[in-house]
Amino acid sequence: MDGKLKVKKFGLIGKDIGYSFSRNYFRNKFSAKDEFSYLTYENFDIDSISEIKEIFKIDNLGGLNVTIPYKKQVIPYLDELSDTAKIIGAVNTICFKNDIKIGHNTDVIGFKKALKNILSKKPKRAIILGTGGASRAIEYVLKSQGIDIIFVSRKPINNEIHYKDLNKKIMEECELIINCTPLGTFPRINDAPNIPYEYLSSNNCLFDLIYNPEKTKFMKNGMKMGAKVTNGYNMLIQQAEASWKLWK
Numbered sequence: 001m002d003g004k005l006k007v008k009k010f011g012l013i014g015k016d017i018g019y020s021f022s023r024n025y026f027r028n029k030f031s032a033k034d035e036f037s038y039l040t041y042e043n044f045d046i047d048s049i050s051e052i053k054e055i056f057k058i059d060n061l062g063g064l065n066v067t068i069p070y071k072k073q074v075i076p077y078l079d080e081l082s083d084t085a086k087i088i089g090a091v092n093t094i095c096f097k098n099d100i101k102i103g104h105n106t107d108v109i110g111f112k113k114a115l116k117n118i119l120s121k122k123p124k125r126a127i128i129l130g131t132g133g134a135s136r137a138i139e140y141v142l143k144s145q146g147i148d149i150i151f152v153s154r155k156p157i158n159n160e161i162h163y164k165d166l167n168k169k170i171m172e173e174c175e176l177i178i179n180c181t182p183l184g185t186f187p188r189i190n191d192a193p194n195i196p197y198e199y200l201s202s203n204n205c206l207f208d209l210i211y212n213p214e215k216t217k218f219m220k221n222g223m224k225m226g227a228k229v230t231n232g233y234n235m236l237i238q239q240a241e242a243s244w245k246l247w248k
Contacts, residue, residue, distance in 0.1 A: 005038040008060050010247065013044050013052060013074065013094075014067035019186055019212050021236050022065050029244075049073040056101065063247035064094040065240075068182060071133025078103040088140050090133030093243040104246055107137035110239030115141065118230050119205065123147055123175035129193045130180035131160065134209055138178050150174060152195075163194050171199035177222075179208045184216035192217035200225035211236055 012022045026041035039062070044055050049070050055061075056077075066074050071090040075081065078094065082104045085091050091103035125148040128135050135151070142149055150170065151160040171177075183191045200206075206222035209232040219229040 006060055008039050008062040009058060010039065010041045010062045010064065011044050011055075012041075012065045012067060013046065013055065013070055015045060015047065015069055017043050017045050017067060020067070021211060021233075022067075022240060025237070025240055026244075046070075049077065052077050061096060063096065063243065065243055066092050066094065068132065068134070075103060077101070084108055084140070088136040090136045092133070092137075092239065093246055095246050104243075105137055105140075106239040106242035106246070107134060107235070108140055109242040110235040110237075111138055112141045113238040114230070114232075114235035115207070117234060118207070118228065119176070123205070125150070125174045126176035126178065127152060127166075127170070127174045127195075128178050128180055129195070132180060135178075135180035138180055138209075147176070152193075166195050168196070168199045171196060172201070172203070175203055175205060177204060177206050179206070179210065179216075179218050182210070184208070184213075184218050185210050186212045189213050190217060192221060197221040197225060200227045202226040202228070204228070206230075208232060209235065 010026060012020055020043055023041055023043050030036040030039045052074060071092055074091050078101045080100060080102045085103045085105040088105050091105055093104040093106050095102045095104060122145060126142055127150050128138055129152050131151055131153045139149060152163055153160045156162050179193055181193055183193050200222055204227040206219055206227050206229045208216050208218050210216050211231050211233040214231060219231065222229045
């Protein structure tokens, strides 16, 4: 390593993130090229978002990713938001410019590119399972494409519906169903959103934002009914690369 280059640090903010994709992805990326040998990436597993104030004090911090459950909670600790992050109300990437902390959302880029790769035609309606920070990025992309959305939540408010309200008509009308909940993430691989899978068919596409395991129970349940399925791995790669472009 060039002795003139000071170690530049990147990392992921989250809770219970030992499984994280980001750390291995960026460490492999940095180790693959000599020009990146002075860059590091680590997990910052915190119990409360208030602990991020100490992380911000780390010397030579180059950028941060943010994951569950802090994509919304992190906003009050930032100085600025990109226009997209402001509209969505969730942040998954933080950049530093002259000591100013700027929040961005690259989940939008990741989901948009991943969705394009699996759908041959635009669906008319979609179901979003969950109402956390990730779901807002999904909503942003779908709305920008003119796709009608039904939000499903365990504690519905406003125009959201409860899982028990899902019926045959809704499941048939909504060709695209996106799981934005953590249900089914390793190690709790036998969990899955409580939806009426029996009403699925080959007309449906199930998109699970989870990537570990490779095939979640949500996806397997859909496959049994002939539905097309995909996990969140491609979305993760796309959003990670979008984060990297912001940090460079």
